[in-house]
Structures are given as structure tokens and as C-alpha cells.
Amino acid sequence: MNVKISVLLTVWMSIAYTFGFAQGPGVINGKVQDKHKKAVDGASVVLIQNGLSLASALSQADGSFVFKGIKTGNYTFAVSAVGFKIYKSTLVELSDGQSSVQLAPVMLESTDVTLKEVNVTAQKSFVENKIDRTVVNVGSMISNTGSNALEVLEKAPGVSVDENGNISFKGKNGVMVLIDDKPTYLSAADLAAYLRALPSGTLDKIELMENPPSKYDAAGNGGVINIKTKKSQMSGSNGSLSASYRLAKYQQTSESFNWNYRTPKVNFFANAAYSYNDPYRKLGIERAYFKADGSLNSVFSQETYFRNKNHNGNLKLGLDYYLSPKTTWGVVLTGLLSPGRSDANGNTMLLNGSRMLDSTLVSINSSKNKFSKGGLGLNYTHQFDSTGKSISFDFDYIHYASRADESFQSNSYYPSGDPRGFQLISDRLPSDIDIYAFKSDYVLPFKDKSKLETGIKTSYISTDNAASYFDQTDGGNIPINDKTNHFLYKENINAAYVSFSRSFRRFDIKAGLRLENTNGFGHQLGNVSRPDSAFTKHYTNLFPTAYLSYKLDTAGHHVLIVSYGRRIDRPNYRSLNPFIFLVDKYTYFAGDPYIRPQFLNNYKLAYSYKSVLTTAISYNYITDALNERIEQKGDIFISRTGNMGTETNYGVSVNLALKPLKFWTLNAYTEVIRNSVEGLLYGRYFTASSTYWSFNSSQQFMLPDGWSAELSGFYFGRRASGQFVNDSRWQLNSGIQKKILQNKASLKLSVRDIFNSYISKGTINGIPGAQAFYKNNFDSQSLTLGFTYNFGQALSSAKKRDTGSSEAEQGRVK
Numbered sequence: 001m002n003v004k005i006s007v008l009l010t011v012w013m014s015i016a017y018t019f020g021f022a023q024g025p026g027v028i029n030g031k032v033q034d035k036h037k038k039a040v041d042g043a044s045v046v047l048i049q050n051g052l053s054l055a056s057a058l059s060q061a062d063g064s065f066v067f068k069g070i071k072t073g074n075y076t077f078a079v080s081a082v083g084f085k086i087y088k089s090t091l092v093e094l095s096d097g098q099s100s101v102q103l104a105p106v107m108l109e110s111t112d113v114t115l116k117e118v119n120v121t122a123q124k125s126f127v128e129n130k131i132d133r134t135v136v137n138v139g140s141m142i143s144n145t146g147s148n149a150l151e152v153l154e155k156a157p158g159v160s161v162d163e164n165g166n167i168s169f170k171g172k173n174g175v176m177v178l179i180d181d182k183p184t185y186l187s188a189a190d191l192a193a194y195l196r197a198l199p200s201g202t203l204d205k206i207e208l209m210e211n212p213p214s215k216y217d218a219a220g221n222g223g224v225i226n227i228k229t230k231k232s233q234m235s236g237s238n239g240s241l242s243a244s245y246r247l248a249k250y251q252q253t254s255e256s257f258n259w260n261y262r263t264p265k266v267n268f269f270a271n272a273a274y275s276y277n278d279p280y281r282k283l284g285i286e287r288a289y290f291k292a293d294g295s296l297n298s299v300f301s302q303e304t305y306f307r308n309k310n311h312n313g314n315l316k317l318g319l320d321y322y323l324s325p326k327t328t329w330g331v332v333l334t335g336l337l338s339p340g341r342s343d344a345n346g347n348t349m350l351l352n353g354s355r356m357l358d359s360t361l362v363s364i365n366s367s368k369n370k371f372s373k374g375g376l377g378l379n380y381t382h383q384f385d386s387t388g389k390s391i392s393f394d395f396d397y398i399h400y401a402s403r404a405d406e407s408f409q410s411n412s413y414y415p416s417g418d419p420r421g422f423q424l425i426s427d428r429l430p431s432d433i434d435i436y437a438f439k440s441d442y443v444l445p446f447k448d449k450s451k452l453e454t455g456i457k458t459s460y461i462s463t464d465n466a467a468s469y470f471d472q473t474d475g476g477n478i479p480i481n482d483k484t485n486h487f488l489y490k491e492n493i494n495a496a497y498v499s500f501s502r503s504f505r506r507f508d509i510k511a512g513l514r515l516e517n518t519n520g521f522g523h524q525l526g527n528v529s530r531p532d533s534a535f536t537k538h539y540t541n542l543f544p545t546a547y548l549s550y551k552l553d554t555a556g557h558h559v560l561i562v563s564y565g566r567r568i569d570r571p572n573y574r575s576l577n578p579f580i581f582l583v584d585k586y587t588y589f590a591g592d593p594y595i596r597p598q599f600l601n602n603y604k605l606a607y608s609y610k611s612v613l614t615t616a617i618s619y620n621y622i623t624d625a626l627n628e629r630i631e632q633k634g635d636i637f638i639s640r641t642g643n644m645g646t647e648t649n650y651g652v653s654v655n656l657a658l659k660p661l662k663f664w665t666l667n668a669y670t671e672v673i674r675n676s677v678e679g680l681l682y683g684r685y686f687t688a689s690s691t692y693w694s695f696n697s698s699q700q701f702m703l704p705d706g707w708s709a710e711l712s713g714f715y716f717g718r719r720a721s722g723q724f725v726n727d728s729r730w731q732l733n734s735g736i737q738k739k740i741l742q743n744k745a746s747l748k749l750s751v752r753d754i755f756n757s758y759i760s761k762g763t764i765n766g767i768p769g770a771q772a773f774y775k776n777n778f779d780s781q782s783l784t785l786g787f788t789y790n791f792g793q794a795l796s797s798a799k800k801r802d803t804g805s806s807e808a809e810q811g812r813v814k
Helices: 002-018 149-154 188-196
Strands: 026-033 044-049 052-058 064-070 073-080 092-094 100-102 127-129 134-137 159-161 167-169 176-179 203-209 224-229 236-247 251-262 266-277 280-290 296-324 327-352 357-383 390-413 419-428 431-445 450-471 485-503 507-524 533-551 558-569 580-584 587-590 598-609 613-623 626-633 636-643 646-661 664-681 684-702 707-716 719-721 724-726 729-740 745-752 759-767 770-778 782-792
Touching: 026 044, 026 073, 026 092, 044 064, 052 064, 092 100, 127 646, 149 159, 149 188, 149 203, 188 327, 188 357, 626 759, 664 719, 684 759
Parallel strands: 026 100, 176 224, 587 636
Antiparallel strands: 026 064, 044 052, 044 073, 073 092, 127 134, 134 203, 159 167, 203 224, 236 251, 236 782, 251 266, 266 296, 280 296, 280 770, 296 327, 327 357, 357 390, 390 419, 390 431, 419 450, 431 450, 450 485, 485 507, 507 533, 533 558, 558 598, 580 587, 598 613, 613 646, 626 636, 646 664, 664 684, 684 707, 684 719, 707 729, 719 724, 724 759, 729 745, 745 782, 759 770
């Protein structure tokens, strides 16, 4: 496969150098005016052919602009300026007989829309609210400098990331995370590791979709989070360099390079990044065990210090070849390599019912690990005509590999300090995942402002996970067969969808239906302690979606939106593995091949005023709800993902985007959610509920002389999630930025978690005869200095305006 990828890349790069930007003798002249026929100085004019931005210019003091060296053909252009609506031209033709064109004056229409909504070259708002999604512009927040993708997500409205890296959205777990519209197919733990290895400097924006349309995979009860990496749309050669130094408990660094070269025939893009992460965490756990009469029997009190050192290298190479004005071929290669070392040193006190010391346990755990990813994507798009009729094909191959060599050393002592026992266990945990996905989409617009969309998708996933344990207590290397495990899982999902939309004068409607057929086969290989075992899963489901929007006024400033969608959340591959994995001497993780997917029905009513205010009420009902379940067996806690009956969520949210003053932009999001779960937990009735409040805000200040500042923060209230009750947590961040080198570069200084307040703690309930408490302290408080340098044609054309196919499967590699 590596040889094939290398040959294909060589062929594509040869094509890229063959087709250059052919210039001609043509000249296009024009002038930009307002409605009073006064010249508009500094308007941004972009020349476009076949949807590509070929060149850009700024209008002069008299409103004039000119494009020279243009070859014959048909063009359009767009004009934008502060305080005016964007102007889009009709077709302009340059022919052999007419190589110079004098355009009629462009008359711009004034608007009361704020700067961030019309000025494409000025600083974007951190959050943009749209009808079907919320868009987070990563580079617009200073405190994102030197951070990673997971930390950026943590600041997004409605998104919560717990201490283990699990992501929830609008109070719901089971979020499907996409990278550039393609699923990651990763487990929660592996996805968190992958996102920590993605520096923020490689990210462009993040799209949050609570109720995505039928075009997207139905996977993900919590909706869809689509992370878009950087890819310039400007012609010529352009890009950026960035570097940052982060000081927390330990030092961390991040560097990234983004480059794009675009001509009328080819577009080549490359992203490369390196980061060194060295996070620290202190975890405190207390487990209380009770007798049948309710009196205290014993206490387990543990404190563990974690340190994880990782070197992360990312690479993305891509090429788009424009075979004709209507046809595009593309190829994308991605790679990630993340070797590292983890250390966890803990002290445990075992107390009797009178809380007197019975014994102590000192644990020294270490792990050498390596996580890697390689991917190949091929795509084809054909536009049949100017109405938007099109067809596209996408093929993706992704390979994930994970290797870990772990060591668990336990030393126990009497209260006097004399040795009581010693144990040393090691393991090897190799894991490989191969993903193949193909999809095709067809779009057919009609003259009555309606549109039909349809498509198909098939994916095939193969996972190979092994765990080999060895007892080295007596200096040997004795296999522990009852803990050794080798699990194979294969899954095929076939899908088809159809969607219809139509726009009326005030109404917009869209309805879709998606069919998904799932076929799974699991095989646990036997050994001397265990026979072979296998299972199969087959199910087919329908997933309808519906949207209705109504403009309450003729201007469309006030809009009501009603939506409904049904979704599925399949168990991640690791959760289906019917075996026990060692976390420490008293904590195990286990899988269950018989757990079922959970299904969600989501209803939402929203009101939107311009792009300023969005309020919504929502209700969703989940069957066969998947939650982490804790079971006690003797002194050991075993964690499994399992079905816990039904879950309901009621929510009210408000999203606000304001510009209180010319230099001040405010984005704020708040929600109140009532959630409850009810069902059976290991054969016993269990119920839990909570009402919690969350708040997220970012404020940006554009100051004179190229200075800007930012203040942001979030708060999550106390919340019940299955057996877990998570206490409230909050964080406040700030940053300043200075543009330098004629606005080509910027220096950023940011402080994260100013008050060192981000502490995750809570309780674990529903365990017969026991209760557990936990507290996580992170090194979230940090100081970061960052530098960014922009180069190329994209900068030179805009610097004067600087005034102030594989989505769902990757999300299950957990």
C-alpha cells in the first residue's frame, strides 16, 4: 500500500508541475462607487473563473481597480467593503477580438450588518451562528495559540470534554467527530489522543451540527462535530508558519506549516506540524465499602500522579486537478506519528471500618506507546451545468496502528512500613484498524427553487486487538493465559439516502430519509485457558430527518425553525471485546459483545434574529442508552460500557452574538438541561437525574496600532450521567495580540485557566455496598507565547483590509 501511495503521489505531482498559470494580454478595468456615485476606497475585488479565485485587487482613492495579464475566457468578480453588501457580477467575457474590457461602475449597497458579517478580510468572529450549524473559527481566538484540537473543542459553545477526553454536545454523549468531512472511526480514548496530537495551527474551523441532514451518517446521538483543517482558496502561492512555547507544570511546544499553490488547472496544498506535549494530572480516588447493616467496612484511598510525554508529527498533502471547468479530480494523503511514554505513580491506603491503616500499596506503572495513522483519499466531482446539478465520488482508506508495552509494579506494606508483598506484571497491547469507505452523492436542482439529493455509501472496517500479559514477579516472564486476549472484529455498513428541499417566499422545507444496514462479526481467539468464541450482528434501520423554517417578516430578520431527526450510536469496537483489561491492581476495564446500539429521537424549535440572537428549546428521547457502568467484585472495580434503559433530555438554550461597541465583539452561549436515565443496572433498578446549567463566552477587543485582546471562559454545572455525578467546573482565559512586519505576522501571548480553577470531581453511585469519589487536578493553567507569519499572494491582496467519505466509523475506534 505504501508503494502504491508513493507512485500515485508522484504522478499527481508531475501533473501539478505540467499545468502552470497561463497568462494572457487581457485587461479588465472597473470602478467601485456607493449609491451617491462617490468613489469607494479600499474595496476588495476578487476575479473568479469556474468557482476559483484567480486574483484580487483593492480599489484606489478614485474607486478604480484593474486586472492585467488575463487570458481569454469568461469571468465573474465579487466586491466587498466595510459597511456595504457583497456585490457579485454577471458574466464578463474576454475574447481574441476584445482583450480589454471597461466595466460599468459597480454600485455598492450600504448595509447595517456588522463588520464581521461583510468584511471577508477582517478578523472573523470566534463563533458564527447559521441555520443548520454553529461555526467556530479557530484562529480568531488568541488563547487557542499553542493549544490542540481537543482544547479548542472545549471552548466551543455546547461542547463538554471530560477528564478522559470523552466529548459531549448539548448534554448528549455519542458525538460523531469528523476530520474534513470524513469519520475518524476511533474509540474515545484513541480519538482523544489523536485530537491532542493535532495542533490548533493546522485547524481552520469547527462545525457543530446538533441535527445533521440525511447526507451525513446516522451515527452519533450527540450530533456531528466536523473539524476542518486549513486549505486556502486564493490563487498563487500562499501559506503560513507558526510556532509556540507553552509553560505549564512542564514545557510544551508546537510548530506548524501550511502552504497552498493554486492555478486555474491545479491546486496543491500541504500541512505539516510537530508538537511536544507533556501534560500532568493528579487523580484522587476514594472507595468506601459497607456492611449489610450499612456500617463502614473498609476504605480504599488512592492518589496517582500521571505524566504523559508525546512527540506528535502530522502531515497532510493534497492535490486537486481541474480536468475541465466542470470536472475536478482530487487526492489527499494524511499521516500521523505519535510516540510517547506514560508514567503513573500511585500511593494507596487500605483502611478498616474505623479508618485505621491496614496496609499501604505503592504502584509504579509505566508505558511506552506509539500511535500512528495513514490515509489515502480519492475524490471526483462533476458539475453538469450552471444550475448546480452535480455528481461526486469519494474513496477513503485509513489505517490506524497502536502499540503499547506496559509495566505494573505493586509494593504493599504493613502499617509499620515492613514489606508485605510484591507483584510485577507486564503486557503488550498491539492494535490495528483498517477502514475502507466509498460514497457517491447526486444533486438535482429544479427551476421552482427545489432540490433533490440522493446518495449511497458502503464502509468496511477490520480491527485486530491483542493483549498479552506476563508475570515477572519472580524474575521470569510467565504468560498469564487467563488475562491474555486476541479479539478480531469486522463490520460492514451499507447506506442509501434521499433528501428533498424547497424554498418558498417565506417557507423553507427539507425532508430526508436514510437507510443503514449493519453487519458485524466478532471472534475472540482461544488459548489454553479459554475456548474460541464468536458472535454476529445484523440490523437494518431507517433514519428520517425534517426541517421547516419560516420567516416571520418580509426582510427575513425573524425566523422560526423546527427540526426532527433520528440517530444511532453503535458501541465502539473496544466495548464489544469480551475480555478484561488491566488498569491497575484494583481497577479493570471489560467489554461486552451483547450490548446494543442506542437510538435517539431529537426534536427542536428555534427562533433566530438576524445573526445576533438564537434561542431554542429541545427534547430528545434515547432507547437502550449506552453509559459507562461500574461493577464491584470483591475489592476490584470493573468498568464496562452497557445499555441502561431509557434517557430523556429537555433543554433551553440562548446564543448571542453582539457588537456592543465598534471595537468590541461578544459571543455568549448558555443552556439549561434536565436529564434523566432509568433502567436496569446489573439486574437492579437504577435511576438518576439532574438539572444543570452551562455558560460559554468569548469577548474580542480590536485596539489601535494593530493590538487586540481577548477574554473567554466557560462554566459547567453539576450533572448526573448514568452512575456518575460530575461536580461543577469552570475556567477563565485571556490573551493579547500584536500585528507586526506590516501585518504579515503576529505575536500572541495567552493565559489559560487564570485562576487554576479547572478541577473535575464527583461521585459514583449505584454500586451495592459501596460508593466511590474521584477528583482530577490538571495542569490546565498555562502561559503561551506564539508567533505566526503569513506569506504569499493571499496576504498581499488583503493586507490593507486588515483593520482591526469516512465520518462515522473513525468515531468508534475507542
